[in-house]
Amino acid sequence: MTGTGPILRAEGVEKGFRRGVPPRRRRIEVLKGASLEVRRGELVGLVGENGSGKSTLMKVIVGLLERDAGPVELDGKLGYCPQIPLLWEKLTVAEHFELFARAYALDPAAAGRASSDLLDELQFERYRNYRIEDLSGGTRQKLNLALALMHSPNLLLLDEPYSGFDWETYLRFWEMSERRRDEGMGILIVSHFLSERERLDRIYELRDGRCVES
Amino acid sequence: MNGRAAIATRMGFREQLRRPLLLVLLVAVPFLFISWSFAITEPNPRLITLPGGEQILTTMREIHGAIMVPITVGFLAGLIGLFVVQSALETDRRLVLAGYSPGEAIAPRLAVMVSATLIVLAVSFAVTAIDYIPESWGPFVVGNLLAGLIYGLIGAIAGALVGRLGGAYLMFFLPMLDIGVAQNPMFFDGDPQGWATLLPGYGPTRVLIDGAFSQGFEATGPLLVALLWLAALSVAVVVLLRRSLR
Amino acid sequence: MSAIALSGADFLREHLRARLTLVLLIVIPALFVLASASVLGEFASALGGSVAGDSASALGAGWAAAFLAGALGFFQISSSREADRRLALAGMGASRVAVGRIFASVVLGVLISVVAFLALLLSAGIAHPAHTFVAILIFSLTYIGIGTLVGSFVSGALEGSLTVAFIFLIDAFSGPGMSDSGGIAQVMPTRKAADVLIDAGAGMGSPVSDWIAVGLITLGALALAATAFWLSARPRSA
Numbered sequence: 206m207t208g209t210g211p212i213l214r215a216e217g218v219e220k221g222f223r224r225g226v227p228p229r230r231r232r233i234e235v236l237k238g239a240s241l242e243v244r245r246g247e248l249v250g251l252v253g254e255n256g257s258g259k260s261t262l263m264k265v266i267v268g269l270l271e272r273d274a275g276p277v278e279l280d281g282k283l284g285y286c287p288q289i290p291l292l293w294e295k296l297t298v299a300e301h302f303e304l305f306a307r308a309y310a311l312d313p314a315a316a317g318r319a320s321s322d323l324l325d326e327l328q329f330e331r332y333r334n335y336r337i338e339d340l341s342g343g344t345r346q347k348l349n350l351a352l353a354l355m356h357s358p359n360l361l362l363l364d365e366p367y368s369g370f371d372w373e374t375y376l377r378f379w380e381m382s383e384r385r386r387d388e389g390m391g392i393l394i395v396s397h398f399l400s401e402r403e404r405l406d407r408i409y410e411l412r413d414g415r416c417v418e419s
Numbered sequence: 420m421n422g423r424a425a426i427a428t429r430m431g432f433r434e435q436l437r438r439p440l441l442l443v444l445l446v447a448v449p450f451l452f453i454s455w456s457f458a459i460t461e462p463n464p465r466l467i468t469l470p471g472g473e474q475i476l477t478t479m480r481e482i483h484g485a486i487m488v489p490i491t492v493g494f495l496a497g498l499i500g501l502f503v504v505q506s507a508l509e510t511d512r513r514l515v516l517a518g519y520s521p522g523e524a525i526a527p528r529l530a531v532m533v534s535a536t537l538i539v540l541a542v543s544f545a546v547t548a549i550d551y552i553p554e555s556w557g558p559f560v561v562g563n564l565l566a567g568l569i570y571g572l573i574g575a576i577a578g579a580l581v582g583r584l585g586g587a588y589l590m591f592f593l594p595m596l597d598i599g600v601a602q603n604p605m606f607f608d609g610d611p612q613g614w615a616t617l618l619p620g621y622g623p624t625r626v627l628i629d630g631a632f633s634q635g636f637e638a639t640g641p642l643l644v645a646l647l648w649l650a651a652l653s654v655a656v657v658v659l660l661r662r663s664l665r
Numbered sequence: 666m667s668a669i670a671l672s673g674a675d676f677l678r679e680h681l682r683a684r685l686t687l688v689l690l691i692v693i694p695a696l697f698v699l700a701s702a703s704v705l706g707e708f709a710s711a712l713g714g715s716v717a718g719d720s721a722s723a724l725g726a727g728w729a730a731a732f733l734a735g736a737l738g739f740f741q742i743s744s745s746r747e748a749d750r751r752l753a754l755a756g757m758g759a760s761r762v763a764v765g766r767i768f769a770s771v772v773l774g775v776l777i778s779v780v781a782f783l784a785l786l787l788s789a790g791i792a793h794p795a796h797t798f799v800a801i802l803i804f805s806l807t808y809i810g811i812g813t814l815v816g817s818f819v820s821g822a823l824e825g826s827l828t829v830a831f832i833f834l835i836d837a838f839s840g841p842g843m844s845d846s847g848g849i850a851q852v853m854p855t856r857k858a859a860d861v862l863i864d865a866g867a868g869m870g871s872p873v874s875d876w877i878a879v880g881l882i883t884l885g886a887l888a889l890a891a892t893a894f895w896l897s898a899r900p901r902s903a
Contacts, residue, residue, distance in 0.1 A: 267516060268516060269512065269516070285513075285516060287513070291509060291510045291512075291513050292510065293430070293434060293510055294434075295433070295434040295435075295437040295438065296430055296433065296434060300430060300433070303426065303430075304426060304427065304430055304514065305514070305517055307422055307423050307426050307427075308423065308514050308517035308518040308519050309517055309518050310518060336437070338820075352513075352517075356517075438821060438823075438824060440819060440821070440824045440828075441821065441823060441824050441827070444824060444827045444828065444831065447831075448827065448830075448831055451831075451835075452834060452838075455838065459712050459713070459838070460711050460712055461710075461711055461712065461713050463710075463711060479711040483711060494830065495827070498823060498826055498827060498830070499823065501823075502821075502822050502823035502826070503823070505822070506822070580685070581685050581686065582685075582686055583740060583822055584686055584736060584737065584740050585685050585686030585689050585690075587736045587740075587822075587826045588686075588689045588690070588693055588732075588733060588736060589689055591732065591736075591826070591830055592693050592696070592697065592729075592732075596696055596697070596700055600700045600703075600704055603704075605704075605707065605708065605711060606703070606704040606707055606708070
């Protein structure tokens with residue numbers, strides 16, 4: 206662990222999109238100065254109405270979208286679990302782990318341990334050699350999550366990570382997250398379930414393109 | 420090749436080899452259309468002008484068969500380039516976020532594209548040889564290879580810029596209209612008309628026509644034009660894909 | 666029903682939003698008609714058939730509409746599969762979903778036909794406009810059916826477009842006027858429609874039997890497409 210400052214700090218992030226065809230082309234400002242921070246050992250929620258810009262803010266932080274203004278500072282390794290599992294249909298679960306292990310520059314032994322542990326923790330070991338096209342939505346999402354955790358990041362960004370989970374997996378997901386939070390990981394999770402508020406250390410609400418801590 | 424690119428290439432090939440229908444189509448389409456063109460075209464005599472000005476008498480059947488090769492290769496390579504790049508852009512960004520450089524993510528996709536084009540070419544040449552032996556294989560092979568690579572790269576660019584539907588229209592009709600009509604000696608006398616020389620199919624088609632119907636080689640100009648297209652498109656593809664994957 | 670209309674409109678918006686797609690949708694039929702007008706006659710005689718000037722352009726418009734419709738039909742079902750299944754589960758039922766989708770398909774077919782028809786009108790002129798439009802429409806609808814069928818069996822975008830292209834090329838190559846009739850040509854889906862289109866292009870009417878045949882084939886294609894939509898919207902047991 207490096208310093209004691211926040212792992213993630215976003216300050217006044219602005220992001221707009223151009224919509225429509227000229228002459229009716231207009232600019233929609235989704236983020237109008239959104240600020241948030243995530244510290245070590247914290248489970249932070251990002252909530253908001255549909256369309257409020259939660260995914261947009263997440264993508265800006267991760268680097269999938271370029272922001273118009275506002276610095277985003279990251280101190281450590283990032284793991285990102287997108288809302289829609291972006292996976293290769295014809296490859297197997299094991300092959301996905303292999304590809305990402307190489308991307309994260311993990312040595313084979315560490316990669317092997319990480320994938321086995323995650324397959325076990327999320328209970329989808331039996332699908333190790335199944336192709337993605339043969340998996341249910343819930344299992345794909347488990348892989349999605351596992352790939353974000355493989356390299357033991359300091360900061361985990363989860364964009365509605367439990368779609369398709371059954372109740373047991375949902376509970377296990379929270380156990381996993383809380384355990385990692387206790388070990389020092391910072392977790393930012395986009396959610397629109399109000400019932401989860403007690404599980405979170407802090408909550409930001411995205412309203413009118415800005416983050417309000419509630 | 421470095422580790423990341425190597426494994427991504429291995430996975431890229433595995434992905435395609437697990438699509439049996441695709442492999443069947445890559446073999447069946449050229450086989451059917453080239454042999455069919457030879458079979459159903461009448462051997463009506465036709466005078467065509469080769470690059471360099473020499474005129475030779477051949478038949479519609481032989482021209483049709485010969486031109487069917489680059490048409491088939493063109494639209495197959497174009498559609499392959501389109502969809503390989505499209506799906507790659509959606510998912511490969513995650514690899515880049517995880518630590519791949521854009522180059523390490525792009526190179527494997529281009530390798531898959533080129534390999535698929537080579538398969539189509541191999542089948543096409545084998546089928547052509549059943550009915551017609553080109554006067555000189557060298558330019559015939561090179562011309563077709565250039566047609567495939569050029570259209571594959573155009574497909575890749577379309578994959579990055581256009582949606583699936585528009586891309587499918589473009590990559591199907593462009594080779595048809597370009598090589599199948601504008602460059603097709605079945606339909607005009609002399610050399611291709613002014614604007615036709617500006618199309619991507621011009622260079623490759625003149626080279627392969629030269630190879631199909633003459634022993635000598637007089638198509639240096641068109642060959643250079645084709646190589647220029649290839650170079651420019653390669654640069655464009657690399658730049659575009661790097662930007663999309665950043 | 667309005668939900669389907671909405672999702673049909675969504676599909677249109679999603680795929681046609683790219684300006685380039687719209688431009689291509691207009692430019693391709695126009696170019697194809699022009700090209701057909703100039704070379705189809707020669708091409709047909711090389712294959713042992715014969716097609717005169719205006720009929721050639723009309724055929725070109727028909728085929729342009731056919732491929733556009735086939736690709737659209739394929740992408741429509743392949744992109745709506747998940748949404749359709751959810752809609753059906755939510756209470757709409759697979760049958761209503763299928764009907765809604767066919768309705769959307771017909772609208773798309775009409776749009777494509779209008780474009781091809783206009784391209785023909787503006788570039789070559791038409792002797793028998795009503796017949797010509799209907800014949801082009803039949804090409805479109807038949808191919809929407811074909812594209813949808815392909816989409817229900819084939820999931821990959823590349824394989825699907827190649828399959829549609831494959832069917833299209835066989836069909837076009839063995840069309841009337843293109844070769845000296847022969848076995849396979851008789852069973853191709855657009856055989857009758859092409860006959861009608863050639864007649865319309867030449868300013869002639871077509872026998873009633875041709876119209877009936879064409880009507881039946883179109884209905885058959887749409888029925889097959891409806892079945893494909895129904896099958897894909899049914900909930901899975903797994």
